[in-house]
Amino acid sequence: MAPVGTQNADSRPPLTHKTRAIIAKISLAGAIAYDRICTTQTSLKNDGASSRLNLKLDSQNVTHGGCGANIAFNLSQMGHEVDLYSSTGKLDDAQSLKALADLGINTHGILRVAQADTAQATIITDPAGIQFTAFYPGPHITLSDWRAWLTATFTVASDIFVQAPLPANLMLAGVEHAVLLGAKVIWCPGQYADQLLAAEVATILPYCSLLVGNQHELSFLSKIADFSHVSTIQSAGNGPVTISTPRQQTIIEIPGTNTAVDPTGCGDALVAGIAHYLANYRYRSPDDAQLEQAVRCGIEFAQHCIKATGSQAHSLAAILRGSD
Numbered sequence: 001m002a003p004v005g006t007q008n009a010d011s012r013p014p015l016t017h018k019t020r021a022i023i024a025k026i027s028l029a030g031a032i033a034y035d036r037i038c039t040t041q042t043s044l045k046n047d048g049a050s051s052r053l054n055l056k057l058d059s060q061n062v063t064h065g066g067c068g069a070n071i072a073f074n075l076s077q078m079g080h081e082v083d084l085y086s087s088t089g090k091l092d093d094a095q096s097l098k099a100l101a102d103l104g105i106n107t108h109g110i111l112r113v114a115q116a117d118t119a120q121a122t123i124i125t126d127p128a129g130i131q132f133t134a135f136y137p138g139p140h141i142t143l144s145d146w147r148a149w150l151t152a153t154f155t156v157a158s159d160i161f162v163q164a165p166l167p168a169n170l171m172l173a174g175v176e177h178a179v180l181l182g183a184k185v186i187w188c189p190g191q192y193a194d195q196l197l198a199a200e201v202a203t204i205l206p207y208c209s210l211l212v213g214n215q216h217e218l219s220f221l222s223k224i225a226d227f228s229h230v231s232t233i234q235s236a237g238n239g240p241v242t243i244s245t246p247r248q249q250t251i252i253e254i255p256g257t258n259t260a261v262d263p264t265g266c267g268d269a270l271v272a273g274i275a276h277y278l279a280n281y282r283y284r285s286p287d288d289a290q291l292e293q294a295v296r297c298g299i300e301f302a303q304h305c306i307k308a309t310g311s312q313a314h315s316l317a318a319i320l321r322g323s324d
Contacts, residue, residue: 025080025081025082025083025156025158025159026075026080026081026082026083026158026159026160026161026162026275026276026279027082027083027085027154027158027160027161027162027178027183028068028071028072028075028082028083028084028085028161028162028163028164028275029068029084029085029086029161029162029163029164029166029170029171029174030066030067030068030069030071030084030086030162030163030164030165030166030188031066031067031068031069031086031119031137031138031164031165031166032066032068032069032084032086032087032088032093032096032100032110032118032119032138033064033065033066033069033096033118033119033120033121033135033138034062034063034064034065034092034095034096034118034119034120034121035062035063035064035065035066035120035121035122035123035264035310035311036060036061036062036120036121036122036123037060037061037062037063037123037125037262037264037309037310038057038058038059038060038061038122038123038124038125039057039058039059039124039125039126040055040056040057040058040124040125040126041056041058041126041127042055042056042126043126043127043128043130044124044126044128044130044131044132045126045128045130055124057124061309061310063309063310063311063312063313064095064096064099064310064311064312065121065123065264065265065310065311065312066086066096066119066121067164067165067188067190067268068084068085068086068164069084069086069096069100069311069312070265070268070269070272070311070312071162071164071268071271071272071275072084072100072103072105073103073105073272073311073312074268074269074272074273074276074301074305074316075272075275075276076103076104076105077103077315077316077317078276078316078319078320080276080279081104081106082104082105082106083106083108083109083154083156083158084100084105084106084107084109084110085109085110085149085150085153085154085174086109086110086111087110087111087112087113087138087139087141088110088111088112088113088118088119088138088139089112089113089115089116089117089118089138089139090112090113090114090115090116091115091116091117091118092117092118093112093118096118097110099312108153109149109153109154111139111141111145111146111149113139113141116138116139117136117138117139118138118139119135119136119137119138120135120136120138121133121134121135121136122134122135123264125262125263125264129237129238129260129263131263131264133191135191137167141170143169143170143173146169146170146173147173147177150173150174150177151177154177154178154181155181156181157181157182157183158181158183158279159183159184159279160183160184160186160275160278160279161174161175161178161183161184161185161186162185162186162188162271162275163175163178163185163186163187163188163208164188164190164268164271165188165189165190165191165192165193166192167192168192168195168196168197168200168204171187171189171192171204172200172203172204172207175187175204175207175208176207178207179207184209184210184278185207185208185209185210186208186209186210186211186212186271186274186275186278187204187205187207187208187210187211187212188211188212188213188267188271189211189213189217189221190213190217190267193213193216193217193218193220193221194216194217194220196221196224197224198224198225201221201224201225201227202225205225205227205230208230209230209231210230210231210232210233210274210278211227211230211231211232211233212232212233212234212235212270212271212274213232213233213234213235214234214235214236214237214267215234215235215236218232218234228246229246231243231244231245231246231291232244232245233270233274233291233295233298235267235270237263238254238260239254240252240253240254241254241270241295241298241299243288243291243292243295245288245291247288248288250288250291250292252292252295252296252299254299255299255303259306259307260306260307261306261307261308261309262306262308262309262310263306264309264310264311265305265310265311265312266302266305266306267302268305268311269298269301269302269304269305269311269314270295270298270299270301270302271298272298272301273294273297273298273299273300273301273302274294274295274297274298276297276301277293277294277297277298278294300319301316301319304316304318304319
């Protein structure tokens, strides 16, 4: 399947992402969660010297999160109409649903489960920026229920569909349904990457135009699957981002910043920026220069995210003001 691609040169808008969305809609599937953002002065580096059963936290802050909601949060700020497909627990989802609705994100695709809690994550960051995450995935959704839900609610195609982390069978259902509607798929397996089986990856990959993950995720997947035919974008914390295509490899350095506060959600912001750039210009077969521009857009989104605590506390208004 060809990567997300390009129009003819004579119909292509200027190569800039500093504008509000040109197209109306991006669809995505992924978690909605409540994040407990914590810091510790204890190093979380796994050096093999000791195992820790106890950890003192120095601060904590409860915020809105979840990879799906985080990506939607960033895209909504850039003027995209966003359809979010997810699930929540009716016992505690009211605040999350209101926050999403206030952003203008379409919530008709959110499956609310009675007598269940919404997903929750505890994210602990040490002084070196190393993070540990404990994640409760929220309501258990069966494959048959998720397919039925997508069929009933995901009925309008978009140029781009982002499949954020979910259990493997639900991710497969999402990408299958999106491709059936004619969307190009960006797949971000995230925290589920190192739980995937080779057969599951081999089944999902043919539906994907672009694979995005961090070093750990893509390193694990490379050991169980051949994705040399798919363009990939690999992040590395504050290290460079690597773009690998069937044509070449490109490394993009991350500009330094003295205003880093919290890296939580930066990976989701990176994905959102990439999706914004590719969707905004309707690229159908991007060359390497266009993918590089998409990644630079994602890096700029992430650099705004890192300046605030949590995944949904930053503003992208400065990007739009920069185009005035």
